[in-house]
Amino acid sequence: MAQVLEFKLPDLGEGLTEAEIVRWLVEVGDVVAIDQPVVEVETAKAMVEVPCPYGGVVTARFGEEGSELPVGAPLLTVAVGATDASSAAPGDDGAAAEEPSGGSESGSGSGSGSGNVLVGYGTGAPAARRRRIRPERNTASAAPAAPAAPAAVSAPSRPAPVAVAVGEVNGRQGPVAVVSPLVRRLARQHEIDLRGLTGSGPDGLILRADVDSAIRQAGQATEAATRTATEPVVAEASTAVASPSAAGAAVPAAAERIPLRGVRGAVADKLSRSRSEIPDATCWVDADATELMAARAAMNAASGPSGGPKVSVLALLARICTAALARYPELNSTVDTAAREIVRLPGVHLGFAAQTERGLVVPVVRDAHTRNAESIGAEIARLTELARTGKLSPAQLTGGTFTLNNYGVFGVDGSTPIINHPEAAMLGVGRIMPKPWVHHGELAVRQVVQLSLTFDHRVCDGGTAGGFLRYVADCVEQPAVLLRTL
Template sequence: MAQVLEFKLPDLGEGLTEAEIVRWLVEVGDVVAIDQPVVEVETAKAMVEVPCPYGGVVTARFGEEGSELPVGAPLLTVAVGATEAPASPAPSAAPGSSASGASSAGAPAAEESAAGSESGSGNVLVGYGTGAPAARRRRIRPERVGTPAAPAPAPAPVVEPEPEPVAVPAVAGEVNGQQGPVAVVSPLVRRLARQHEIDLRRLTGSGPDGLILRADVDSAIRRAEEAARAQTRTAPDGPAVAEAPTAGAAAPAAAERIPLRGVRGAVADKLSRSRSEIPDATCWVDADATELMAARAAMNAASGPSGGPKVSVLALLARICTAALARYPELNSTVDTAAREIVRLPGVHLGFAAQTERGLVVPVVRDAHTRNAESIGAEIARLTELARTGKLSPAQLTGGTFTLNNYGVFGVDGSTPIINHPEAAMLGVGRIMPKPWVHNGELAVRQVVQLSLTFDHRVCDGGTAGGFLRYVADCVEQPAVLLRTL
């Protein structure tokens, strides 16, 4: 007999508490295999395809594309043991009724064994396992093959212990102090409505079958704020300050409100924490990068037209950073504020800032201190491509110990970047451009770059930070200096 198992949104790692549904990869009624990706979600870290640990027929999906679900919320239900798709998608069900009657209508009884459902796939994402089925199950009474339908109504399926809503459920219960059914799925939508005292019973949903979406609640919030502002324009003891607009007059434009969520929200949280916890300071220096550019050109020419990938300027600067951190390990550390201790880290995991369509991300080159410039460059290129396609995993975006920020690609010379918490320092690199420069006692046009170091003043003083930055600048101006540390 088929069992309907519930698959909940798993913990995707790194303390993430919610995810936004970007794209469903399956429809209600589709047959899925164990570990088949069923939905693509976006977290604050990356885009992730979530595999389903059960094999069977999809009987319900929870959440529309574009909505956010908290970790642990129902994602979909699967009828395990059913070998065919249901005759039609499951209808919406009110509380107290069966949420899904999905089972293969003509599946033979011999094929309705739930073998394998007790153990799941055995594969796990962080924070959830498939060793046991979901707590809620349903027993589906199949129709007999070749037997005409009985005139009496079919018995209701046995639900153990409580049915889950399917499609657009009517969620009953108290809403803003009032009882009644509301066509809303997302708990985030209900929470947003409670926070702003929006009565969901008075809203007309714009989603399928009248489903109330977050956009509907946001519109109601804006209308309420506009009404409140209109009331405040009324004088206490007199008529309204502003008269109603005349016919044909343009209505005042409302300010646009953009939710801080996803990558933008994660960046906002991390930068705010960095600014509030880290007493940072910045020093900078101009450096003549002419010799570095010449050395890079010689390296790439030596490799020949098909001798391998080219070495980038960012890769050379990354290699210079690892050499500088070996000399000044104070900057490859973090601060344990609770224990009031500086924690010096044994290896360099070098992060580099990458701007993508989803926002600013910082992929991490693991064990950069063990790599040469060519190896670092290849890893940077690989991670950059993953960042552009939104396929970086949370593990590839965390664990950095020092960050390299090449903001020169935006055509600017300098910046005072915010440290990537909980790291202790960040090296910023401006654009490399021809400028007048005194070289060998004469004025010449040279390739000049501004380097800036933002550092946590708790881990070191200005002398250490200045020594680090000066060493980096010396390697940029005279790449042969770096040979002494190789």
């Protein structure tokens, strides 16, 4: 009888209490081997592939991609000890039977121990295991089998064995040295015969990179054949241009492919959702920031050499934003699309865009409406340092109600920001630089900045958005205007 065991999200170390599911590596019904990675998660530290300490058939998964799970929450359940054909994964005519090399395993029966140390899970598996492949019962009508892949035996440094999947691969029967259901699915989708591949992994294990390489080679062969049969010889320059086709965009075979996952994938999904769901509009204005820069210099000079941290331009702009949102609360809201309601939010949790080695992140200053410029500046500095070191927690990256994006640090004057879904607006700030400006009726050189506001047209019309942006510009040009709201 199979025993169903529950695998919970393990403690991934360094005090982390939760993780986001980035990508599932197995489906319900797949056969998994001991220590096989089953899910890719992202913590505030890094991307992690979590191995399962049990070998068997996946019976359930908990959590969708993009959702967050706390440590100790169920990840999946595995039926351990099922050796008959009925327990095999769909598409596999016979699962590899596990046979321990000797001894008993503590905890959960045959095949359930893990050689990979996870916090909360023991290492009850023997140091080495072997796989026994069940031969096909009806061999009279079967096609000649390709040479079998070498039997996978765990090396001393790899306590978990390489699984040899047996079953139908692209309509043909035979053993294949492949452990990942994702790799098998990718091969089926692109009609790649796994039995003809030589794995680059340990013990001849076929990895995704091997399948990707075979797909590229097949694509090159198909493209060459098509070009020879249907296309005349053209200039070399024209062949470098990719042209759309019914199957997708044709790209050069040597083009680099970078998976959209982790922080980059999360940002891509969020921005795509923003563009597809939010009817956004952008307005912008040039503002004379000379007086703002003078006010900042005066503030920092008054604090003295040891009077505390300096007030940054970003902190002043953030304080201006909170004052503007108090006057125009429509922009501190979100839209409940299911209920068709605009939800006005009671407090301002101000996000600010920060570029890190792991990609773009948006830390959130909580309750920014209750803070002064000095407090906001200190919190921005603290969160920025955490972002640079990869120590931001999920709570510090979520829950924003309005975002401030200072892209002027990249040396550009203007942009059209993409709203940070599900917020309703984002203020973009270009670089502050000397420009000719009419000041008191005369041409002068002033410190000028371009301000751009992208807003959700569902929550307000142009009059409200323009009023917000004009108030921000007035505060930049005449910081004394802020005194009215302090």
